[in-house]
Amino acid sequence: MKVLVIGSGPIVIGQAAEFDYAGTQACKSLREEGHSVVLLNSNPATIMTDPGVADALYIEPMTLDFCTRIIERERPDALLPTLGGQTGLNLATQLEDAGVLEKYNVKVLGTPLSAIKQAEDRESFRSLMREIKEPVPESWIVGTDAELEAILDVVPYPCIIRPAYTLGGTGGGIANTREELMETGRKGLKLSMRSQIMVERSLLGWKEVEYEVMRDSNGTVITVCNMENFDPMGVHTGDSIVVAPSQTLSDLEYHMLRTASLKIISALGIEGGCNVQLAVNPHSFDYYIIEVNPRVSRSSALASKATGYPIARVAAKIAVGKTLDEIDNQVTGTTKAAFEPALDYCVVKLPRFPFDKFATGDRTLFTQMKATGEVMAIDRTFEAAMMKAIRGLEVKQKDLRHEKYQAQDDETLEASVKQPTDDRMWAIIEAIRRGWSLDRVNKICKVDKWFLRKLQKLVEVEQRLVKASESGEDLATLISEAFLIGFSSPSIRSLLDGDGEFASRAAAEIERQKVQPVFKMVDTCAGEFESNTPYYYGTFEVEDDALSKI
């Protein structure tokens, strides 16, 4: 079969080059199955346009006109549009609407376009969710003062008021009581050019959790990975610190949300991968479905790298009709793609922001993504993975210290802890360093206390290092603890502040210990099966998977 694959075009802010990663995997996967690949991508600065990835390559504008001419010339049997992000989907929709696909008898592979439309159209998605009894946040459209009065006793508080058609959300806000809703709502109605506001349940402060799920044409559904955001609801997940797997969900909660995600992918009839985002009440079993991405996304690229499970490769094989139990798990080489990866490590993703280049840019974070990249770190503990990720960011901060926040007075710092920004984590760390209770910090920023306690543990070691020259603590034990929890030698050296004799003793001890990491394998199965893929992470443990015989 000859398959036309649509790439993603230019990489823009809001993407992390995930479509190039996914598209390249998919092209290789299709050719493995013996299909020939025709690739259209306007962006030559990608891996997928490297020689040898596709059988025929068109670096042309990604427009209806050009794509039609490519179809005329190449006469592909099928089109795979779900790997190029929104660009690919839009182009496929245009080709279908213009009758090109029908004229040249080109079949759309993978998830049907109708399913994608259903997932992406707000109203039809909400009605599908109501049908399968999955909760979406309640919202009300209000056009007059009378209508506003009528909902005062109906809406859950706090609620968010969003006036329609105003610039930058002017006139919106949060209402905690009937009175506040009446006041803010009236103001919003006046400010809205169409005299219309939307009142929506507020989920600010709820946990944000994601599930990456897959489905094949046989109806088999699996979860590749779930992820928990460090930043609660209110920050775009692309701008959030993310950890995989989830840490603070019990087995019951994990599977309640997993079941909901699988129900959604089944109801949509997706054949391939899908990302489901959920808001979870930190004090009850309540949750809401926030968003569904019915295709390969930034999150699925992260999930792939976090688990070793090649989502795009498997999605491409599903698109050409294979089922999950027929597809090999390439990582182990001995098992099948029909399983759910088991992690025996912790993954931390930190977003990378471009504010070093845009010095005057607005650094506050909200629901529109500002990150231009991300780093992912793997280790056996959250603390070590976090420290590794910070070092990988290539920003000025190499550990937990941040001059800006260390210089702030308590009042300013409290505001910094509250307002999500690109470097808020360091403000939170400074608050913990000043001895603010975790309850207090949690109340201000709503970050789960599990994360805060982990940061506090790191701060405790940091402070012991800082005070070591005065406290007289045994340097050998302290330095070894610092290494094991995740501090690097340069950080330990600079934190161990002291005079000549102490400094040289400390330097010698660091040099003597310089604990050598071992390398552990990312094998999708937590060591249950033998694996052959050379994908490793460094950690301070006993056995080195790269050297061991089993």
Next chain:
Amino acid sequence: MIPNQQQERVFYDSRLKRFLLLSDGSVYEGRALGADVPGIGEVVFNTGMTGYQEILTDPSYAGQMVMLTYPMIGNYGINDDDFESDKIQPSGLIVREACEDPSNWRSTRTIDALLKERGVAGIQGLDTRMITKHIRSAGVTMGVICDDPAAGKTRLAESAGYDEQDYVLSVTTSSAYKWGPEGKESVAEPDPAGRPRLVVLDCGLKFNILRRFWRAGCRPIVLPATATAEEVMSWKPDGIFLSPGPGDPKRLEGVVSTVRSLLGRRPMFGICLGNQMLCHAVGGETFKLKYGHRGSNHAVKDLETGKVTITSQNHGYAIEPNSLNGTRGKVTQINVNDGTVEGMSVPDADAWSIQYHPEAAPGPWDSRPYFASFVEKIRNGN
């Protein structure tokens, strides 16, 4: 339910050494976790990333020490609701790191506090991936958690192997009871109208099996594993359920002969050990897997429908598929990875069983519909 005992936060001395010894001579040094008592049992590993509370109270782990491959255990604490039996069942817990400061709205204490409260041994600070790989290649083996390696070694040498012991008798209920909306009820309680009666042979039940059966609309009546066929029939059951449980099914001749004489008299459904007992009842054989299936991510294929489902598993023995040739039984489901038997049926006796855990707790809920379909079957007088 285990009562909520308000515990002071328990601190352990991070320098308190503890050892894990395996019968093949391997020694691993770690730190203390849980009660300061020795633990002995077959060392097995579970790859589930959540579900430690359910695992610790699952009777099928009796006689074993569980190692969890996920490195940070106890993050969401221990709550008052997710117990699967009244006891901590495994004799030891082996983890990389036990969380001292859990965070979840239902959490009432740490995993360390629970183990201390229940007098169960544990060890942490080990390279659990290394030990997992060791077991994967050498097979499951007996082990001991102890403070003194020399004493541990002696204890290990003197103890009987896992396969030489009967665990079902130690985990089965001592007397019959019924299950209702609030949990256990006396057998004197009347049966609600409209609910078919299900007699459950308890070889090591998890509460969630009874909860799911109740939700599916039947009235579970739980009997000890030693109940005779006549005793079972005296409860006038509409259906019979064979429960999961610990140990080698070959050692359960008594229960198997009860199952054999009940076969065909009422519709029958079995899970895990129940699957293996059904196999033995029709003359089939079972064998011990090298390191078992324990986790929440095993894919199973239904041979009739072709449907593939992710399941929760916990078993060390499996049905020998060829042994069913020429018997009344047949294989209905297989494991996608290693092809082992995951389900069988005895069509002429209206009996069928599965090797995995549709009740989940821990693990995926994808096979829950089995409870409803079995209850539907017995409701219609099969």
